[in-house]
Amino acid sequence: MTRVAPLSRLAFACSGVPTAGIISNGIDYFLFFFYSQVVGLSAALTGLALAIALTIDAIASPLIGYVSDNWRSRLGRRHPFMYASILPLTVLYVLVWYPPSDASSQSALFGYLLTLSILLRLSMAAFDVPVRTLVAELTSDYDERTRLASLPISASWFTGAVMTIAMYGIWLKDSAEFASGQTNIAGYQQAAVFWGAVILASLLFSSIGLHREIPRLHMKTAEQTPGLKDMARSFGQLFQIRSLRALLLSSLVVGIGLGTTAALWIYQYSFFYGIGSEQMTILMVVEALASLAVAPVVRRFVVKGDKKIMAIRFLAASVAISMILPPLLVLKLIPERGSEGLWWLLAVYDFLSQLLWIVTASIIYSLYADVTDNVAELTGKRLEGVIFAYQTFVDKAATAIGTLLAGLLLTLINYPTAAENAAIPEDVLARLGMGYMGVWCVFASLGIFFLSSCDFARPIRTGLFVRTED
Numbered sequence: 001m002t003r004v005a006p007l008s009r010l011a012f013a014c015s016g017v018p019t020a021g022i023i024s025n026g027i028d029y030f031l032f033f034f035y036s037q038v039v040g041l042s043a044a045l046t047g048l049a050l051a052i053a054l055t056i057d058a059i060a061s062p063l064i065g066y067v068s069d070n071w072r073s074r075l076g077r078r079h080p081f082m083y084a085s086i087l088p089l090t091v092l093y094v095l096v097w098y099p100p101s102d103a104s105s106q107s108a109l110f111g112y113l114l115t116l117s118i119l120l121r122l123s124m125a126a127f128d129v130p131v132r133t134l135v136a137e138l139t140s141d142y143d144e145r146t147r148l149a150s151l152p153i154s155a156s157w158f159t160g161a162v163m164t165i166a167m168y169g170i171w172l173k174d175s176a177e178f179a180s181g182q183t184n185i186a187g188y189q190q191a192a193v194f195w196g197a198v199i200l201a202s203l204l205f206s207s208i209g210l211h212r213e214i215p216r217l218h219m220k221t222a223e224q225t226p227g228l229k230d231m232a233r234s235f236g237q238l239f240q241i242r243s244l245r246a247l248l249l250s251s252l253v254v255g256i257g258l259g260t261t262a263a264l265w266i267y268q269y270s271f272f273y274g275i276g277s278e279q280m281t282i283l284m285v286v287e288a289l290a291s292l293a294v295a296p297v298v299r300r301f302v303v304k305g306d307k308k309i310m311a312i313r314f315l316a317a318s319v320a321i322s323m324i325l326p327p328l329l330v331l332k333l334i335p336e337r338g339s340e341g342l343w344w345l346l347a348v349y350d351f352l353s354q355l356l357w358i359v360t361a362s363i364i365y366s367l368y369a370d371v372t373d374n375v376a377e378l379t380g381k382r383l384e385g386v387i388f389a390y391q392t393f394v395d396k397a398a399t400a401i402g403t404l405l406a407g408l409l410l411t412l413i414n415y416p417t418a419a420e421n422a423a424i425p426e427d428v429l430a431r432l433g434m435g436y437m438g439v440w441c442v443f444a445s446l447g448i449f450f451l452s453s454c455d456f457a458r459p460i461r462t463g464l465f466v467r468t469e470d
Contacts, residue, residue: 004138004148011209012138015131016152017202019124021159022195023093027117028262029160030167030188031096032403038185039099041109043415047263047407049110053117054400058393061125065389066231068130069382076214077385078130082207085127090200092120097192121396127203129392133384134210136369137217143303145369147295150362154294157358161288167191169281181277182266234386237379244371244387246454247364250447252394254315257443259402264409264436271424272433273329273346274338286347290354297359307363307370312448314360319444321353326437330430337429364451409435 004012027050036046064081071077096116099109135149171187178184238244261268269275275283302310325345328334335341368391372384413431416424 003141003144005212007209008138008213009148009151011206012131012134012148013151013155014202014209015134015206016154016156017159018089018199018206019128020152020156022163022199022202023089023120023124025156025160025163026093026192026195027096027120028259028399028403029164029265032263032406033182033266034097034185034188035099035109035113036407038183038188039109041106041113043407043410045106045110046113047404049114050117051400051404052114053121054396054403056118057121057125058396058400060122061129061392061396062235062386062389064125064129065133065385065387065392066234068133068385068389076217078133078217079207079211079214081126081130082203082210085123086200086203086207088119088123089127089203090196092116092123093199094192094196096120097189125389125392129385129389131206131210132388132392133372134213134217135365136372136384136388138213140373142370146298146303146307146363146366149365149369150294150298150359153358153362153365154291157294157354158288158291161284161291163195165281165284165288166194168277168284172277174277180270182270234379234381234383238375238383238386238390241371241375241378243367243374243454244390246450247367247371248390248394249450251364251391252398253443253450254447255395255398256402256405257440257447259399260405260409260439260443261402261436262399263403263406264432267410267415267432268436269346272326272337272429272436273342275343275346276338279343283343283347283350286351287354290351291358293355294358294362297355298362302359302363307367308451311360311363311367312452314356314363315444315448315451318353318356318360319441319448321349321356322437322440322444325349326433330433405439409439 032043032046032050035041035049036043041049068077068081071080073080075083096113099112135145139145139148167187168181171191172181172184173187174181175184181187269280269283325334329337329342334345368388372382372387375381375383375387410432413428413435415428415432
Protein backbone atom coordinates (compact mmCIF):
# COMPACT_ATOMS: atom_id res chain seq x y z
CA MET A 1 0.00 0.00 0.00
CA THR A 2 1.49 3.34 -1.07
CA ARG A 3 -1.05 6.10 -1.61
CA VAL A 4 -3.80 6.44 0.97
CA ALA A 5 -7.40 6.87 -0.24
CA PRO A 6 -8.65 10.51 -0.21
CA LEU A 7 -11.44 9.88 2.34
CA SER A 8 -9.01 8.12 4.68
CA ARG A 9 -6.52 10.95 4.31
CA LEU A 10 -9.23 13.46 5.22
CA ALA A 11 -10.38 11.40 8.20
CA PHE A 12 -6.78 10.99 9.39
CA ALA A 13 -6.17 14.72 9.00
CA CYS A 14 -9.32 15.37 11.06
CA SER A 15 -7.89 13.27 13.91
CA GLY A 16 -5.69 16.26 14.75
CA VAL A 17 -8.69 18.54 15.31
CA PRO A 18 -10.27 17.37 18.59
CA THR A 19 -7.23 16.48 20.70
CA ALA A 20 -4.24 18.55 19.59
CA GLY A 21 -6.27 21.23 17.84
CA ILE A 22 -8.92 22.00 20.46
CA ILE A 23 -8.35 20.20 23.75
CA SER A 24 -4.58 20.59 24.01
CA ASN A 25 -4.77 24.13 22.65
CA GLY A 26 -7.47 25.01 25.16
CA ILE A 27 -5.59 23.49 28.08
CA ASP A 28 -2.09 24.63 27.14
CA TYR A 29 -2.94 28.19 26.09
CA PHE A 30 -6.04 29.14 28.06
CA LEU A 31 -6.67 26.86 31.04
CA PHE A 32 -3.58 27.92 33.00
CA PHE A 33 -4.52 31.60 32.63
CA PHE A 34 -8.22 30.85 33.28
CA TYR A 35 -7.62 29.22 36.67
CA SER A 36 -4.67 31.35 37.79
CA GLN A 37 -5.92 34.80 36.71
CA VAL A 38 -9.71 34.50 36.31
CA VAL A 39 -10.90 31.87 38.78
CA GLY A 40 -8.33 32.79 41.42
CA LEU A 41 -6.31 29.61 41.95
CA SER A 42 -2.66 30.43 42.61
CA ALA A 43 -0.29 30.08 39.64
CA ALA A 44 1.83 27.53 41.52
CA LEU A 45 -1.19 25.31 42.37
CA THR A 46 -2.58 25.65 38.85
CA GLY A 47 0.73 24.57 37.36
CA LEU A 48 1.00 21.72 39.88
CA ALA A 49 -2.50 20.36 39.10
CA LEU A 50 -1.91 20.40 35.35
CA ALA A 51 1.56 18.89 35.79
CA ILE A 52 0.24 16.01 37.93
CA ALA A 53 -2.52 15.25 35.43
CA LEU A 54 -0.05 15.21 32.57
CA THR A 55 2.36 12.99 34.50
CA ILE A 56 -0.36 10.42 35.20
CA ASP A 57 -1.41 10.59 31.57
CA ALA A 58 2.19 10.14 30.45
CA ILE A 59 2.53 7.00 32.57
CA ALA A 60 -0.77 5.58 31.32
CA SER A 61 -0.11 6.22 27.62
CA PRO A 62 2.42 3.38 27.10
CA LEU A 63 0.02 1.00 28.85
CA ILE A 64 -2.78 2.09 26.53
CA GLY A 65 -0.44 1.63 23.59
CA TYR A 66 0.56 -1.86 24.70
CA VAL A 67 -3.05 -2.96 25.21
CA SER A 68 -3.94 -1.48 21.82
CA ASP A 69 -1.08 -3.39 20.12
CA ASN A 70 -2.35 -6.66 21.59
CA TRP A 71 -6.08 -6.06 21.13
CA ARG A 72 -8.02 -8.48 18.96
CA SER A 73 -11.58 -7.73 17.86
CA ARG A 74 -13.73 -7.38 14.77
CA LEU A 75 -12.96 -3.65 14.97
CA GLY A 76 -9.22 -4.32 14.83
CA ARG A 77 -6.64 -3.04 17.31
CA ARG A 78 -7.24 0.71 17.28
CA HIS A 79 -10.90 1.54 16.69
CA PRO A 80 -12.37 0.11 19.94
CA PHE A 81 -10.37 2.68 21.89
CA MET A 82 -11.14 5.49 19.47
CA TYR A 83 -14.89 4.88 19.69
CA ALA A 84 -14.85 4.46 23.49
CA SER A 85 -13.21 7.86 24.01
CA ILE A 86 -15.74 9.97 22.09
CA LEU A 87 -18.32 10.71 24.80
CA PRO A 88 -15.92 11.14 27.78
CA LEU A 89 -13.71 13.53 25.83
CA THR A 90 -16.62 15.72 24.84
CA VAL A 91 -18.21 15.94 28.30
CA LEU A 92 -15.02 16.32 30.33
CA TYR A 93 -13.68 19.15 28.18
CA VAL A 94 -16.81 21.18 28.84
CA LEU A 95 -16.90 20.46 32.56
CA VAL A 96 -13.30 21.54 33.25
CA TRP A 97 -14.30 25.14 32.41
CA TYR A 98 -17.13 25.08 34.97
CA PRO A 99 -15.47 25.09 38.42
CA PRO A 100 -18.02 24.88 41.25
CA SER A 101 -19.28 28.36 42.14
CA ASP A 102 -19.12 27.59 45.88
CA ALA A 103 -15.49 26.46 45.76
CA SER A 104 -14.04 29.42 47.66
CA SER A 105 -10.96 27.67 49.02
CA GLN A 106 -7.74 27.06 47.13
CA SER A 107 -7.80 23.36 48.03
CA ALA A 108 -11.32 22.87 46.59
CA LEU A 109 -10.40 24.55 43.32
CA PHE A 110 -7.16 22.60 43.15
CA GLY A 111 -8.99 19.30 43.73
CA TYR A 112 -11.58 20.04 41.04
CA LEU A 113 -8.99 21.06 38.45
CA LEU A 114 -6.78 18.07 39.28
CA THR A 115 -9.60 15.50 39.06
CA LEU A 116 -11.10 16.80 35.82
CA SER A 117 -7.67 17.24 34.22
CA ILE A 118 -6.65 13.65 35.00
CA LEU A 119 -9.88 12.19 33.59
CA LEU A 120 -9.72 14.42 30.52
CA ARG A 121 -6.09 13.55 29.79
CA LEU A 122 -6.72 9.80 30.15
CA SER A 123 -9.71 9.98 27.81
CA MET A 124 -7.65 11.90 25.30
CA ALA A 125 -4.90 9.27 25.42
CA ALA A 126 -7.47 6.55 24.66
CA PHE A 127 -8.10 8.25 21.32
CA ASP A 128 -4.79 9.90 20.58
CA VAL A 129 -2.43 6.95 21.14
CA PRO A 130 -4.24 4.50 18.80
CA VAL A 131 -4.90 7.05 16.06
CA ARG A 132 -1.28 8.26 16.04
CA THR A 133 -0.10 4.77 15.08
CA LEU A 134 -2.02 4.89 11.82
CA VAL A 135 0.65 6.97 10.06
CA ALA A 136 2.77 3.81 10.20
CA GLU A 137 -0.07 1.41 9.35
CA LEU A 138 -1.86 3.22 6.54
CA THR A 139 1.25 3.21 4.33
CA SER A 140 4.79 1.83 4.32
CA ASP A 141 6.09 4.35 1.76
CA TYR A 142 8.92 6.54 3.13
CA ASP A 143 7.81 9.77 1.46
CA GLU A 144 4.06 9.17 1.66
CA ARG A 145 4.43 8.90 5.43
CA THR A 146 5.90 12.39 5.55
CA ARG A 147 3.03 13.78 3.51
CA LEU A 148 0.51 11.87 5.64
CA ALA A 149 2.15 12.92 8.91
CA SER A 150 1.82 16.59 7.99
CA LEU A 151 -1.98 16.36 7.66
CA PRO A 152 -3.18 15.99 11.29
CA ILE A 153 -0.42 18.29 12.52
CA SER A 154 -1.38 21.02 10.04
CA ALA A 155 -5.07 20.47 10.85
CA SER A 156 -4.40 20.77 14.58
CA TRP A 157 -2.45 24.00 14.23
CA PHE A 158 -5.02 25.46 11.84
CA THR A 159 -7.81 24.54 14.25
CA GLY A 160 -5.85 25.98 17.14
CA ALA A 161 -5.41 29.26 15.28
CA VAL A 162 -9.11 29.41 14.37
CA MET A 163 -9.98 28.60 17.98
CA THR A 164 -7.82 31.44 19.24
CA ILE A 165 -9.30 33.83 16.67
CA ALA A 166 -12.79 32.94 17.86
CA MET A 167 -11.80 33.16 21.54
CA TYR A 168 -10.48 36.72 21.21
CA GLY A 169 -12.90 37.84 18.52
CA ILE A 170 -16.09 36.52 20.14
CA TRP A 171 -15.86 35.22 23.70
CA LEU A 172 -12.91 37.15 25.18
CA LYS A 173 -13.51 40.41 23.34
CA ASP A 174 -12.80 43.60 25.29
CA SER A 175 -15.99 45.38 26.39
CA ALA A 176 -17.27 48.08 28.71
CA GLU A 177 -17.86 45.45 31.38
CA PHE A 178 -14.51 43.73 30.86
CA ALA A 179 -11.72 46.14 29.88
CA SER A 180 -9.61 43.02 29.44
CA GLY A 181 -11.82 40.40 27.79
CA GLN A 182 -9.50 37.65 28.98
CA THR A 183 -11.00 37.97 32.47
CA ASN A 184 -14.57 37.19 31.33
CA ILE A 185 -15.39 33.82 32.93
CA ALA A 186 -18.70 33.49 31.06
CA GLY A 187 -16.84 33.84 27.77
CA TYR A 188 -14.65 30.84 28.50
CA GLN A 189 -17.67 28.76 29.45
CA GLN A 190 -19.72 29.66 26.40
CA ALA A 191 -16.71 28.80 24.24
CA ALA A 192 -16.34 25.44 26.00
CA VAL A 193 -19.86 24.40 24.99
CA PHE A 194 -19.27 25.37 21.36
CA TRP A 195 -15.91 23.62 21.12
CA GLY A 196 -17.35 20.59 22.86
CA ALA A 197 -19.74 20.21 19.93
CA VAL A 198 -16.84 20.52 17.46
CA ILE A 199 -14.89 17.90 19.41
CA LEU A 200 -17.82 15.48 19.20
CA ALA A 201 -18.29 15.99 15.45
CA SER A 202 -14.58 15.64 14.61
CA LEU A 203 -14.13 12.52 16.76
CA LEU A 204 -17.07 10.86 15.02
CA PHE A 205 -15.90 11.84 11.53
CA SER A 206 -12.33 10.68 12.10
CA SER A 207 -13.27 7.35 13.69
CA ILE A 208 -15.99 6.50 11.17
CA GLY A 209 -13.98 7.78 8.20
CA LEU A 210 -11.06 5.49 9.07
CA HIS A 211 -13.32 2.53 9.79
CA ARG A 212 -13.03 1.28 6.20
CA GLU A 213 -9.26 0.85 6.68
CA ILE A 214 -9.61 -1.70 9.50
CA PRO A 215 -9.14 -4.80 7.26
CA ARG A 216 -5.90 -3.32 5.84
CA LEU A 217 -4.32 -2.34 9.15
CA HIS A 218 -1.71 -4.51 10.85
CA MET A 219 -2.85 -7.24 13.23
CA LYS A 220 -0.85 -8.42 16.22
CA THR A 221 1.79 -11.05 15.39
CA ALA A 222 2.16 -14.59 16.76
CA GLU A 223 5.09 -13.41 18.91
CA GLN A 224 2.82 -11.07 20.84
CA THR A 225 1.45 -12.81 23.92
CA PRO A 226 -0.24 -10.27 26.22
CA GLY A 227 0.98 -10.28 29.79
CA LEU A 228 3.22 -8.46 32.24
CA LYS A 229 6.31 -10.39 31.13
CA ASP A 230 5.77 -9.67 27.47
CA MET A 231 5.02 -6.02 28.24
CA ALA A 232 8.26 -5.61 30.22
CA ARG A 233 10.23 -7.42 27.52
CA SER A 234 8.71 -5.30 24.75
CA PHE A 235 9.41 -2.05 26.60
CA GLY A 236 13.01 -3.16 27.20
CA GLN A 237 13.55 -4.13 23.57
CA LEU A 238 12.44 -0.70 22.39
CA PHE A 239 15.00 1.15 24.50
CA GLN A 240 17.81 -0.89 22.94
CA ILE A 241 17.13 0.81 19.60
CA ARG A 242 19.38 3.85 19.36
CA SER A 243 17.33 5.77 16.80
CA LEU A 244 14.24 5.54 18.99
CA ARG A 245 16.14 6.74 22.05
CA ALA A 246 17.43 9.73 20.10
CA LEU A 247 13.91 10.64 18.96
CA LEU A 248 12.50 10.32 22.46
CA LEU A 249 15.20 12.47 24.05
CA SER A 250 14.80 15.11 21.35
CA SER A 251 11.02 15.10 21.78
CA LEU A 252 11.40 15.43 25.55
CA VAL A 253 13.56 18.53 25.61
CA VAL A 254 11.77 20.25 22.73
CA GLY A 255 8.45 19.45 24.42
CA ILE A 256 9.59 21.10 27.65
CA GLY A 257 10.34 24.27 25.74
CA LEU A 258 6.97 24.14 23.97
CA GLY A 259 5.07 23.41 27.19
CA THR A 260 6.62 26.35 29.00
CA THR A 261 6.06 28.83 26.18
CA ALA A 262 2.50 27.60 25.61
CA ALA A 263 1.57 28.25 29.24
CA LEU A 264 3.17 31.69 29.05
CA TRP A 265 1.86 32.58 25.60
CA ILE A 266 -0.97 34.86 26.78
CA TYR A 267 1.39 36.58 29.20
CA GLN A 268 4.00 37.11 26.48
CA TYR A 269 1.71 38.47 23.80
CA SER A 270 -0.78 40.37 25.97
CA PHE A 271 1.69 41.98 28.35
CA PHE A 272 5.25 41.81 27.00
CA TYR A 273 4.25 42.71 23.43
CA GLY A 274 1.12 44.62 24.53
CA ILE A 275 -1.16 43.09 21.91
CA GLY A 276 -4.90 43.70 22.42
CA SER A 277 -7.71 41.24 21.75
CA GLU A 278 -8.50 42.63 18.29
CA GLN A 279 -4.85 42.54 17.21
CA MET A 280 -4.50 39.06 18.69
CA THR A 281 -7.40 37.88 16.57
CA ILE A 282 -5.82 39.16 13.36
CA LEU A 283 -2.48 37.65 14.38
CA MET A 284 -4.14 34.24 14.61
CA VAL A 285 -5.27 34.59 11.00
CA VAL A 286 -1.60 34.87 10.07
CA GLU A 287 -0.82 31.67 12.01
CA ALA A 288 -3.71 29.87 10.32
CA LEU A 289 -2.28 30.84 6.93
CA ALA A 290 1.09 29.45 8.01
CA SER A 291 -0.46 26.05 8.72
CA LEU A 292 -1.94 26.02 5.21
CA ALA A 293 1.53 26.57 3.75
CA VAL A 294 2.93 23.42 5.36
CA ALA A 295 1.92 20.93 2.64
CA PRO A 296 3.64 22.76 -0.24
CA VAL A 297 6.77 23.33 1.88
CA VAL A 298 6.89 19.62 2.76
CA ARG A 299 6.52 18.67 -0.91
CA ARG A 300 9.17 21.14 -2.03
CA PHE A 301 11.85 20.82 0.65
CA VAL A 302 11.29 17.60 2.60
CA VAL A 303 9.90 14.81 0.39
CA LYS A 304 12.71 12.85 -1.32
CA GLY A 305 15.23 14.28 1.14
CA ASP A 306 16.94 13.09 4.34
CA LYS A 307 14.38 13.54 7.12
CA LYS A 308 16.88 13.93 9.94
CA ILE A 309 18.85 16.65 8.19
CA MET A 310 15.69 18.52 7.25
CA ALA A 311 14.31 18.30 10.81
CA ILE A 312 17.53 19.76 12.20
CA ARG A 313 17.56 22.58 9.66
CA PHE A 314 13.97 23.61 10.29
CA LEU A 315 14.34 23.42 14.08
CA ALA A 316 17.58 25.43 13.96
CA ALA A 317 15.83 28.09 11.87
CA SER A 318 13.07 28.23 14.47
CA VAL A 319 15.63 28.86 17.22
CA ALA A 320 17.32 31.59 15.20
CA ILE A 321 14.08 33.45 14.52
CA SER A 322 12.92 33.26 18.14
CA MET A 323 16.00 35.20 19.28
CA ILE A 324 15.26 38.35 17.27
CA LEU A 325 12.28 40.28 18.70
CA PRO A 326 12.48 40.05 22.55
CA PRO A 327 15.96 41.57 22.99
CA LEU A 328 15.25 44.23 20.37
CA LEU A 329 12.08 45.26 22.20
CA VAL A 330 13.84 45.33 25.57
CA LEU A 331 16.59 47.50 24.07
CA LYS A 332 13.93 49.71 22.39
CA LEU A 333 15.40 49.15 18.93
CA ILE A 334 12.03 48.34 17.34
CA PRO A 335 8.56 49.98 17.59
CA GLU A 336 7.29 50.25 21.15
CA ARG A 337 5.06 47.81 22.99
CA GLY A 338 1.49 47.75 21.73
CA SER A 339 2.23 49.78 18.60
CA GLU A 340 1.02 48.99 15.09
CA GLY A 341 4.61 48.74 13.89
CA LEU A 342 5.37 46.03 16.44
CA TRP A 343 2.24 44.15 15.42
CA TRP A 344 3.45 43.95 11.80
CA LEU A 345 6.79 42.61 12.97
CA LEU A 346 4.96 40.02 15.08
CA ALA A 347 2.85 39.02 12.08
CA VAL A 348 5.95 38.19 10.02
CA TYR A 349 7.62 36.50 12.99
CA ASP A 350 4.57 34.39 13.81
CA PHE A 351 4.07 33.24 10.22
CA LEU A 352 7.67 32.07 9.90
CA SER A 353 8.00 30.50 13.35
CA GLN A 354 4.66 28.70 13.03
CA LEU A 355 5.53 27.34 9.58
CA LEU A 356 8.99 26.19 10.66
CA TRP A 357 7.73 24.37 13.71
CA ILE A 358 4.82 22.57 12.01
CA VAL A 359 7.12 21.28 9.27
CA THR A 360 9.63 20.14 11.90
CA ALA A 361 6.93 18.33 13.88
CA SER A 362 5.67 16.62 10.72
CA ILE A 363 9.14 15.30 9.89
CA ILE A 364 9.71 14.00 13.41
CA TYR A 365 6.29 12.31 13.42
CA SER A 366 7.21 10.59 10.15
CA LEU A 367 10.55 9.46 11.63
CA TYR A 368 8.68 7.68 14.42
CA ALA A 369 6.66 5.81 11.77
CA ASP A 370 9.87 4.70 10.05
CA VAL A 371 11.28 3.45 13.36
CA THR A 372 8.25 1.19 13.84
CA ASP A 373 9.30 -0.89 10.84
CA ASN A 374 12.83 -1.25 12.16
CA VAL A 375 11.36 -2.45 15.47
CA ALA A 376 9.11 -4.94 13.67
CA GLU A 377 12.11 -6.50 11.93
CA LEU A 378 14.25 -6.64 15.06
CA THR A 379 11.59 -7.94 17.46
CA GLY A 380 9.07 -9.71 15.18
CA LYS A 381 6.28 -7.70 16.82
CA ARG A 382 3.99 -4.93 15.64
CA LEU A 383 4.47 -2.39 18.45
CA GLU A 384 3.24 0.81 16.84
CA GLY A 385 1.00 1.54 19.80
CA VAL A 386 3.81 1.32 22.34
CA ILE A 387 6.21 3.33 20.17
CA PHE A 388 3.79 6.20 19.57
CA ALA A 389 2.68 5.95 23.21
CA TYR A 390 6.28 6.56 24.18
CA GLN A 391 6.17 9.62 21.95
CA THR A 392 3.04 10.86 23.70
CA PHE A 393 4.61 9.89 27.04
CA VAL A 394 7.57 12.19 26.55
CA ASP A 395 5.39 14.90 24.95
CA LYS A 396 3.04 14.96 27.90
CA ALA A 397 5.74 14.59 30.53
CA ALA A 398 7.53 17.46 28.83
CA THR A 399 4.37 19.57 28.79
CA ALA A 400 3.87 18.81 32.49
CA ILE A 401 7.41 19.93 33.25
CA GLY A 402 6.96 22.96 31.00
CA THR A 403 3.71 23.99 32.69
CA LEU A 404 5.35 23.67 36.09
CA LEU A 405 8.33 25.69 34.86
CA ALA A 406 5.94 28.40 33.63
CA GLY A 407 4.45 28.79 37.09
CA LEU A 408 7.89 28.81 38.68
CA LEU A 409 9.18 31.35 36.16
CA LEU A 410 6.30 33.73 36.91
CA THR A 411 7.04 33.37 40.61
CA LEU A 412 10.78 33.85 40.05
CA ILE A 413 10.34 37.12 38.13
CA ASN A 414 7.82 38.37 40.74
CA TYR A 415 4.97 38.60 38.25
CA PRO A 416 1.90 40.09 40.04
CA THR A 417 -1.16 37.90 40.55
CA ALA A 418 -4.77 38.84 39.81
CA ALA A 419 -5.40 39.34 43.52
CA GLU A 420 -2.60 41.93 43.74
CA ASN A 421 -4.16 43.93 40.88
CA ALA A 422 -0.91 45.83 40.43
CA ALA A 423 0.70 47.47 37.41
CA ILE A 424 3.43 45.34 35.89
CA PRO A 425 6.86 46.97 36.26
CA GLU A 426 8.99 47.37 33.14
CA ASP A 427 11.80 45.23 34.53
CA VAL A 428 9.35 42.38 35.22
CA LEU A 429 8.10 42.56 31.63
CA ALA A 430 11.68 42.49 30.37
CA ARG A 431 12.41 39.36 32.41
CA LEU A 432 9.19 37.79 31.10
CA GLY A 433 10.10 38.41 27.46
CA MET A 434 13.71 37.29 27.74
CA GLY A 435 12.75 34.26 29.84
CA TYR A 436 10.15 33.21 27.26
CA MET A 437 12.76 33.45 24.50
CA GLY A 438 15.49 31.80 26.54
CA VAL A 439 13.44 28.76 27.46
CA TRP A 440 12.64 27.95 23.82
CA CYS A 441 16.20 28.57 22.61
CA VAL A 442 17.80 26.36 25.26
CA PHE A 443 15.44 23.40 24.98
CA ALA A 444 15.12 23.49 21.18
CA SER A 445 18.92 23.56 20.89
CA LEU A 446 19.14 20.51 23.13
CA GLY A 447 16.59 18.83 20.85
CA ILE A 448 18.83 19.48 17.85
CA PHE A 449 21.78 17.96 19.73
CA PHE A 450 19.96 14.73 20.54
CA LEU A 451 18.44 14.48 17.07
CA SER A 452 21.86 14.86 15.45
CA SER A 453 23.43 12.21 17.69
CA CYS A 454 21.94 9.31 15.77
CA ASP A 455 21.63 8.28 12.13
CA PHE A 456 18.25 7.41 10.67
CA ALA A 457 18.63 5.09 7.70
CA ARG A 458 16.19 5.31 4.81
CA PRO A 459 14.02 2.16 4.96
CA ILE A 460 13.74 -0.41 2.17
CA ARG A 461 10.52 -2.37 1.95
CA THR A 462 10.93 -6.14 2.30
CA GLY A 463 7.48 -7.69 2.51
CA LEU A 464 5.61 -7.22 5.78
CA PHE A 465 8.40 -5.46 7.59
CA VAL A 466 10.94 -2.84 6.58
CA ARG A 467 14.67 -3.24 6.94
CA THR A 468 17.17 -0.40 6.93
CA GLU A 469 20.21 0.15 4.80
CA ASP A 470 23.51 -0.86 6.33
